[in-house]
Amino acid sequence: MEYSNFIEKIISDFIPFQKEFNKEYKIDDFENWYYRQATEILTLSTGDDEINFKYIPVGSFSSKSNTWMWAWENSHSIEENKLATLKVKKFGNQVKFKELTDGQFESDKYIGWELTAMTNHVLGGIGGYRVQSEDHLEKYFLIVEPIDNELAKKLNDQIIDCDEHESGRVAFICQHLNKKTKTGFEEAFPTWKGMELGEDDDFQAWCNECEKVRLKEDGWTDKAMEFLGGKVVCENCYFEIKEFNFGT
Ligand SMILES: [Zn+2]
Numbered sequence: 176m177e178y179s180n181f182i183e184k185i186i187s188d189f190i191p192f193q194k195e196f197n198k199e200y201k202i203d204d205f206e207n208w209y210y211r212q213a214t215e216i217l218t219l220s221t222g223d224d225e226i227n228f229k230y231i232p233v234g235s236f237s238s239k240s241n242t243w244m245w246a247w248e249n250s251h252s253i254e255e256n257k258l259a260t261l262k263v264k265k266f267g268n269q270v271k272f273k274e275l276t277d278g279q280f281e282s283d284k285y286i287g288w289e290l291t292a293m294t295n296h297v298l299g300g301i302g303g304y305r306v307q308s309e310d311h312l313e314k315y316f317l318i319v320e321p322i323d324n325e326l327a328k329k330l331n332d333q334i335i336d337c338d339e340h341e342s343g344r345v346a347f348i349c350q351h352l353n354k355k356t357k358t359g360f361e362e363a364f365p366t367w368k369g370m371e372l373g374e375d376d377d378f379q380a381w382c383n384e385c386e387k388v389r390l391k392e393d394g395w396t397d398k399a400m401e402f403l404g405g406k407v408v409c410e411n412c413y414f415e416i417k418e419f420n421f422g423t
């Protein structure tokens with residue numbers, strides 16, 4: 176089997192499929208797009224009107240270097256479900272298509288939609304989507320399913336962007352906790368990195384001074400809360416501070 180013959184067939188199946196997807200969700204009517212790698216959610220919106228989808232990153236095309244890179248090869252892509260595209264690589268190994276097995280290679284601008292169609296063929300999605308970022312990078316997504324707007328908001332709100340870690344789950348700490356000075360580390364409940372949190376649970380920590388005030392006030396009174404101050408950090412920062420305080 177020749178790659179070129181195969182991909183031609185895949186594309187001719189994909190084009191009407193994609194048209195149907197665009198029509199059903201009125202994809203072209205939306206003015207803005209936004210995606211969150213940590214939640215693997217793509218949001219399309221115009222004003223208050225929005226729609227959300229779960230996506231799998233397929234890969235990216237640089238129009239500067241004319242290179243394609245599969246998502247599984249891309250260390251900057253933090254989506255966990257990018258590993259789903261390894262199934263396409265496996266398929267590529269079986270049929271001996273190097274376009275599916277080489278992580279990165281030179282190509283033309285059509286490669287993005289070609290490989291999105293191929294990924295859809297192997298993984299089964301509901302459509303494809305392309306975002307164009309300023310730095311001449313096109314990122315291709317396989318759209319897996321629509322998700323409820325409220326659920327999307329809830330999932331996105333649980334994640335905070337971080338300069339150091341890109342993003343992570345939201346964690347709350349007192350204004351005194353930091354990575355440079357040991358201040359003691361008290362927690363609402365025992366925690367470990369990556370743990371699953373219950374519906375109403377949050378990572379919450381405070382320093383020894385805050386603990387003194389809390390005990391004196393017999394709880395989180397207004398006064399104790401005022402002393403606490405409060406900062407929001409990412410989960411990774413939270414555990415760095417925790418380790419720093421307990422480490423030797
Ligand atoms: Zn404190």
Ligand SMILES: [Zn+2]
Pocket residue numbers: 337338339340341343408409410411412413
């Ligand atoms: Zn962080």
